[in-house]
Amino acid sequence: MREITYCDALNEALRQCMVEDERIVVLGEDIGCYGGIFQVTKGLLDEFGPDRIVDTPISEAGFIGACVGAALTGMRPVAEIMFIDFTTVCMDMIVNQMAKMHYMFGGKGCVPMVLRTNIGAGRGTAAQHSQSFHSFFAHIPGLVVAAPSSPYEAKGLLTEAIKNDNPVIFVEHKRLYTTKGPVPEESYRIPFGKAEIKREGADVTIVATHALVGAALEAAEEAANDDIDVEVIDPRTLSPLDKETILSSIQKTGRLLVADEDNKTCGFAAEISAIVAEEAIFYLKAPIIRNASPDTPVPFSPPLEKAYMFGKEVLMDSVRRLMAYA
Amino acid sequence: MDPTKDQLIGLYKTMQTIRLFEERIVDLYARGEVPGLAHLYIGEEAVAAGVCAVLTDEDYITSTHRGHGHVIAKGTGLDPMMAELFGKKTGCCKGKGGSMHIADMDKGILGANGIAGGGLPIAIGAAWSAKWRKTNQVAACFFGDDASSNGTFHESMNLASLHKLPVVFVCENNGYGISVCQAKCTLINDVASRAVAYDMPGVVVDGNNVVEVYEAAAKAVKRARAGEGPTLIECKTYRWRGHHEGDPNQGARYRTKEEINTWKEKCPIKQFKKKLLKDRIATKKQLETIDKEISQAISDAVAFAQESEFPAVEEMYEDIYVELGEAQ
Numbered sequence: 001m002r003e004i005t006y007c008d009a010l011n012e013a014l015r016q017c018m019v020e021d022e023r024i025v026v027l028g029e030d031i032g033c034y035g036g037i038f039q040v041t042k043g044l045l046d047e048f049g050p051d052r053i054v055d056t057p058i059s060e061a062g063f064i065g066a067c068v069g070a071a072l073t074g075m076r077p078v079a080e081i082m083f084i085d086f087t088t089v090c091m092d093m094i095v096n097q098m099a100k101m102h103y104m105f106g107g108k109g110c111v112p113m114v115l116r117t118n119i120g121a122g123r124g125t126a127a128q129h130s131q132s133f134h135s136f137f138a139h140i141p142g143l144v145v146a147a148p149s150s151p152y153e154a155k156g157l158l159t160e161a162i163k164n165d166n167p168v169i170f171v172e173h174k175r176l177y178t179t180k181g182p183v184p185e186e187s188y189r190i191p192f193g194k195a196e197i198k199r200e201g202a203d204v205t206i207v208a209t210h211a212l213v214g215a216a217l218e219a220a221e222e223a224a225n226d227d228i229d230v231e232v233i234d235p236r237t238l239s240p241l242d243k244e245t246i247l248s249s250i251q252k253t254g255r256l257l258v259a260d261e262d263n264k265t266c267g268f269a270a271e272i273s274a275i276v277a278e279e280a281i282f283y284l285k286a287p288i289i290r291n292a293s294p295d296t297p298v299p300f301s302p303p304l305e306k307a308y309m310f311g312k313e314v315l316m317d318s319v320r321r322l323m324a325y326a
Numbered sequence: 327m328d329p330t331k332d333q334l335i336g337l338y339k340t341m342q343t344i345r346l347f348e349e350r351i352v353d354l355y356a357r358g359e360v361p362g363l364a365h366l367y368i369g370e371e372a373v374a375a376g377v378c379a380v381l382t383d384e385d386y387i388t389s390t391h392r393g394h395g396h397v398i399a400k401g402t403g404l405d406p407m408m409a410e411l412f413g414k415k416t417g418c419c420k421g422k423g424g425s426m427h428i429a430d431m432d433k434g435i436l437g438a439n440g441i442a443g444g445g446l447p448i449a450i451g452a453a454w455s456a457k458w459r460k461t462n463q464v465a466a467c468f469f470g471d472d473a474s475s476n477g478t479f480h481e482s483m484n485l486a487s488l489h490k491l492p493v494v495f496v497c498e499n500n501g502y503g504i505s506v507c508q509a510k511c512t513l514i515n516d517v518a519s520r521a522v523a524y525d526m527p528g529v530v531v532d533g534n535n536v537v538e539v540y541e542a543a544a545k546a547v548k549r550a551r552a553g554e555g556p557t558l559i560e561c562k563t564y565r566w567r568g569h570h571e572g573d574p575n576q577g578a579r580y581r582t583k584e585e586i587n588t589w590k591e592k593c594p595i596k597q598f599k600k601k602l603l604k605d606r607i608a609t610k611k612q613l614e615t616i617d618k619e620i621s622q623a624i625s626d627a628v629a630f631a632q633e634s635e636f637p638a639v640e641e642m643y644e645d646i647y648v649e650l651g652e653a654q
Contacts, residue, residue, distance in 0.1 A: 023458075023459075025458060051458070052458075056485070057481075057484060057485070057488070059481035059484065059485060061447060061477055061478050061481055062447050062450070062478065062481025062482055062484070063447070063481075063485065064447070065444075065446070065447020065448050065450075065451060065478065065482070066447050066448075066450050066451035066454055066482075066485060067451060068447070068448050068451055069386075069388070069436060069447065069448035069449060069450065069451020069452040069454070069455065069465075070451040070452065070454050070455040070458070071451075072431075072436055072448070072451070072452065073436070073451070073452045073455040073456070074455055074459055075454075075455045075458055075459070077451075092441055092444060092478075093444075093447060096440070096441050096444060097439075097441075097444060097448060101429075101437065102645055102646070102647070102648060103422055103645050103646055104419060104422060104423040104427040104429065104437065105419050105422075105423060105427070105429040105431065105437065106417070106418065106419035106420030106421070106422050106423060106429075106645060107420065107644065107645035108419070108429070108430075108431045109429065109431040109436075110648045112648075141646050142646055142647065144647070164648075165648040166647050166648050240647075
């Protein structure tokens with residue numbers, strides 16, 4: 001199969017969906033001739049014109065709210081918020097409006113819109129352009145939260161997000177945009193709430209999200225050299241969450257490591273840990289370990305930012321700690 | 327753009343329905359039959375009636391926490407509306423929205439809104455949608471004077487003007503954001519003057535004069551449908567009751583009895599009734615018959631709500647997400 005980047009996979013999903021369905025419009029800052037800050041919307045303006053590819057002023061509450069209104073009335077808007085950090089300026093539109101309309105209206109009316117954004121530190125952009133607070137959205141009933149970990153997931157999940165009738169927070173990862181992987185040319189959908197077992201194993205379960213899926217697979221390779229058999233699960237959507245796949249894995253391995261880039265306190269890793277503690281504690285052979293970002297703002301200074309981030313080595317160390325329990 | 331005789335009678339009916347509906351809520355709320363918060367529209371009826379009279383069923387509105395008037399004027403039935411206020415399963419939102427979230431997609435009502443300023447971006451989105459879909463629909467967006475200090479007001483005005491969206495911004499200026507009067511919120515006298523910043527027409531009308539509201543709205547809707555863009559209409563009016571039922575002494579902490587009484591003398595319905603009689607549009611007897619019919623319809627709605635069942639507890643978990651294959 002041909003290999004394309006995560007960025008191009010997203011672009012292709014948007015393009016294919018837009019060709020198919022005129023109700024899809026894309027709104028965001030610098031998504032037109034600039035092609036989006038990470039080039040995800042590159043070329044779409046030329047192909048679909050300024051009525052459907054709309055560069056907005058810096059008015060996040062205005063255009064996210066407009067997407068809610070448009071979605072309620074027959075359109076299927078896809079909005080881009082340049083960095084997840086900027087969702088805070090339109091949080092009312094996301095939390096009180098986008099997420100709740102279907103419920104508040106007694107099931108009448110729906111909000112088929114996608115809010116694309118991204119997380120991840122590592123670009124020296126400090127505390128307001130590097131955060132990873134995707135867990136927050138999984139906390140809100142009514143939102144779907146997608147977390148693509150590879151080009152294949154990026155295209156399939158975005159296609160599903162656009163075609164799905166629910167409001168979706170589509171959380172991309174900055175460091176993944178340039179990574180390449182096999183992606184089918186034709187359009188395809190990855191269903192929400194279905195985790196993918198990226199690697200089967202019998203000793204340790206790593207539930208990993210976003211870029212940490214790749215790190216977990218690398219750690220699993222290394223662990224295999226020590227005869228440790230690691231299973232890697234990518235939930236793919238944080239909400240709805242495929243609990244069953246995670247719980248059955250724990251029944252098999254008895255050891256859980258959760259790897260997620262949100263802050264440790266009240267983050268997605270805490271949620272997975274709580275579910276396993278509540279529903280599968282008697283299968284556990286070792287305490288649960290969370291590998292998450294420290295509870296600090298993302299620091300600017302390069303050595304500090306480097307220390308803030310983690311990858312294969314930290315996961316590997318956690319795997320060994322888990323294996324210390326018989 | 328003068329309203330016809332039938333339209334004038336229609337305006338009276340709408341205003342009187344809102345008034346009598348809200349007066350009934352005062353009583354029901356006091357007796358504990360209507361739970362939660364009730365923000366009543368008494369005194370402001372001419373705004374909803376005048377604006378919605380120039381809209382079709384296909385047009386959209388976004389409403390506010392003080393939304394009963396808008397919903398009635400846009401045409402939602404009294405039965406499902408009353409049942410919603412009671413939190414009953416037969417309510418227009420199955421009892422899940424309540425007073426601050428009444429919506430009726432069949433009538434283009436995209437929800438009352440519990441967030442001040444929350445409806446503005448949604449309204450421009452609906453208008454944008456109409457433009458994208460080339461349907462000639464218009465969106466009317468109701469909001470209070472103090473919502474115009476919110477960022478969403480400015481963002482929405484700017485986007486609507488920039489893209490010439492078919493939207494009518496209707497500011498219901500009742501002089502107060504809960505307890506804080508306009509002079510303590512902004513130095514400008516007229517919210518309408520903010521339209522200048524967005525290169526759109528901004529007009530001030532007597533919000534207690536339903537014909538004046540109607541005419542301004544008709545002009546704005548015509549402009550919107552012609553693709554010429556949005557208008558900001560500021561309707562100067564007053565709420566007679568407190569911010570919500572339970573606001574002590576109808577807001578005595580922040581306004582005087584004299585002020586309230588002055589505005590009561592400018593009652594939009596009393597004024598309009600006089601006009602209808604003077605212009606021989608209707609006789610006193612005709613209006614009395616209308617009033618009786620409305621009272622009966624409201625009593626029927628109360629009975630409907632009282633007799634309806636509350637939703638089953640399991641329904642709490644329904645309608646959070648659209649299920650796959652669920653028709654919308």
